[in-house]
Structure formats: C-alpha cells, structure tokens
C-alpha cells in the first residue's frame with residue numbers, strides 16, 4: 594500500500610495478488626512434463642509481475658509529475674519510483690541464499706550443461722567423420738596399409754588421425770610417392786649392433802630375404818615381380834656403381850616397400866679392402882648413389898654388408914678394423930645365416946632349395962643370402978619355391994625396417 598490516491602489504488606487493486614518473483618520450480622525428474630509445465634507457469638507468473646511493476650511505475654511517474662506541480666521535491670520522488678521498479682528477478686538473489694550455492698543453482702547448472710552437451714553432440718559428429726572420409730576418398734595416400742611390408746614401414750599413417758584437419762589437408766596435398774618416401778626413411782638405431790646379434794636368438798620364425806650385388810637390368814625386375822605377387826618384403830644390398838647404372842630399379846624396390854641397404858661401391862675386394870678406411874669410404878659413396886636414385890637426400894641405410902662377409906679370408910684383419918669404424922658410426926653390419934648357395938655352385942632350383950633347407954635347418958629367425966646380379970636367372974626362377982618353403986615352415990617375412998624405426 595504505497596499510494597493512497599485513487600489512481601494508484603485503482604491500478605494496485607487490479608493487480609492485487611500475492612507478489613511473487615520468479616522462482617525455479619522444484620525439479621522432479623520422474624515427471625518431466627510436470628517440470629516443464631511448472632517452468633512455464635512460473636515464467637508466466639514472473640511476466641505477470643513485471644507487467645504489474647510497469648503499471649506501478651507508470652503511476653509513480655504520474656504521481657511524481659503531480660508532486661512536481663504541487664512543489665514537492667521532484668528528485669526524491671523520482672528516485673523513489675525508479676528504485677521501486679527495478680527488476681524483481683535478480684540472478685544473484687535467486688541463485689544464492691546467503692550461505693553459498695543452493696539447490697536452485699545446481700539445477701540451473703545442470704540445465705546449462707545439458708544444453709551444451711546437446712549442442713556439442715550435434716556439432717562434433719559432423720566434423721570427425723570428415724577426416725576419415727577424406728582418407729577413404731584418397732586411397733592413393735595410404736596404398737599399402739593392407740600390405741605386410743608397410744605395416745612396419747609406414748608407422749606414421751595412423752598419426753594423421755590425431756592431427757588437426759588443417760594438417761591432414763596438408764598431407765593430402767602431397768603426392769602419394771612423397772608420403773611413402775618420407776615414411777620409409779630408416780631411423781638410425783644406436784643399438785643396432787646388439788639388435789642384429791639378437792635376431793639370431795629370436796624365438797619367432799622370422800625370415801629376412803636378402804639380395805646382394807644388384808641392381809641388374811635382367812634379374813632385379815623379376816625378383817621384384819615375384820616379391821610383389823606374394824606381398825613379401827625383402828632387403829636389397831646394392832652395389833653403388835650398379836645403383837648409378839640402374840637408379841630406377843632401386844627406386845622401384847624402395848617404393849614397393851623393400852629395404853635398400855649398402856654393399857660397397859665397387860664390390861672388388863682389392864679396392865674395397867685396400868685399407869681399413871676404404872670400406873667406410875665406399876659405404877659413403879654408395880649412400881650418395883642411393884640418395885640420388887631415390888631422389889631423397891634424407892635417406893640413409895645405416896646398414897652394410899661386407900662383400901664376401903665381415904670376417905675370414907685374405908682381408909680378415911682389414912675387415913676387423915673396418916668393422917670398428919662402422920660401429921663407431923652406429924651403422925650396422927650384417928651377414929647371413931642361411932643361403933641358396935646361388936653364388937657358388939647351386940645351378941639348379943633343386944640344388945638351391947636343398948642348400949637352403951640344410952643351412953636354415955637350425956634357425957628360428959633366419960637371414961637368407963641370395964643374389965640379383967645379371968647371371969642369377971636360376972635365383973629368380975627359384976624364388977617362388979623359396980617363399981613357399983618358408984611359408985610352409987610357418988615363417989613370417991620381414992625386412993630390416995624392423996630394426997630402424
């Protein structure tokens with residue numbers, strides 16, 4: 594009963610109901626419809642009160658003008674009337690009872706969180722599939738993920754999935770070859786000496802097919818065709834000067850997932866083993882030839898096979914000293930544990946398989962020596978039988994990317 598004049602009483606009586614400001618209804622989750630009905634009711638009630646306040650304000654202003662005319666202080670009255678018409682709904686009042694956060698606050702927070710979750714669940718699923726669908730629409734960017742070889746040699750393909758959309762787009766703008774090439778550059782392994790030694794003590798039946806002395810124009814393509822038809826990875830110990838003659842064959846082997854390793858530049862014992870340093874010099878020269886063949890200056894094989902093996906023979910002492918240089922540079926040197934004897938006497942497929950079975954008999958993990966030089970047609974002809982034999986024996990084919998990841 595703020596005002597006693599007729600005009601105010603008339604307005605007040607018209608809205609003469611208990612004055613209640615907006616309150617959150619009691620939340621009953623078992624009755625969701627009741628809950629929303631209550632919200633609607635409370636909102637209407639609040640709107641109703643607001644209208645009443647406006648009406649009061651109007652009458653106040655009228656009264657103020659009257660007072661002004663009758664000589665009352667206009668400032669006091671106007672201040673009084675505006676104070677009275679401030680919004681009834683005060684967030685801080687409603688969400689706090691003076692003793693910290695109350696249940697109404699929790700209810701409000703839950704509603705805000707629920708709205709956020711709904712918006713998030715609508716927006717996010719439309720963004721995530723874009724990444725995977727981009728990869729599917731561009732199968733050329735991950736052409737060999739079903740291939741046994743690249744499971745071990747393209748470890749960074751899955752990483753694409755956690756990169757930002759922008760980074761994925763950058764990847765996709767590269768050609769397929771560029772992606773494969775950067776994926777397959779071996780990483781130097783400072784523990785390579787022990788890792789190679791431990792290969793022979795593995796319990797697993799792993800088979801490392803290796804081909805020395807290439808590339809050659811007549812044999813290497815046949816070997817690559819057979820490996821490809823069987824999805825078998827291998828390692829090629831290439832001779833530098835032959836790499837310079839047939840760089841395209843080295844590049845093909847590399848792009849088909851095989852490991853390109855180093856087998857000196859000249860392969861002539863008198864040159865390679867002239868001094869303890871010459872094996873390392875020929876290694877470096879051949880690495881350059883490989884980089885040029887692949888068109889990738891980042892490539893380093895970090896893996897050398899001494900022509901004729903790393904010990905024994907006329908140059909045994911030179912080899913022993915040379916081996917220390919390779920070790921000091923964390924470049925691995927590897928021999929073999931089984932062979933088809935295609936370089937010394939096994940001139941038929943039967944002889945080669947017989948030699949292989951004999952030499953590999955005691956191996957769990959085995960490193961097989963073969964050759965892809967120009968005169969090794971029998972080797973090319975026998976390769977399918979070699980693969981079949983190891984498959985029948987339960988071996989899994991690997992290459993040296995295993996040790997350089």
Ligand SMILES: [Zn+2]
Nearest residue numbers: 805806900901
């Ligand atoms: Zn050789």
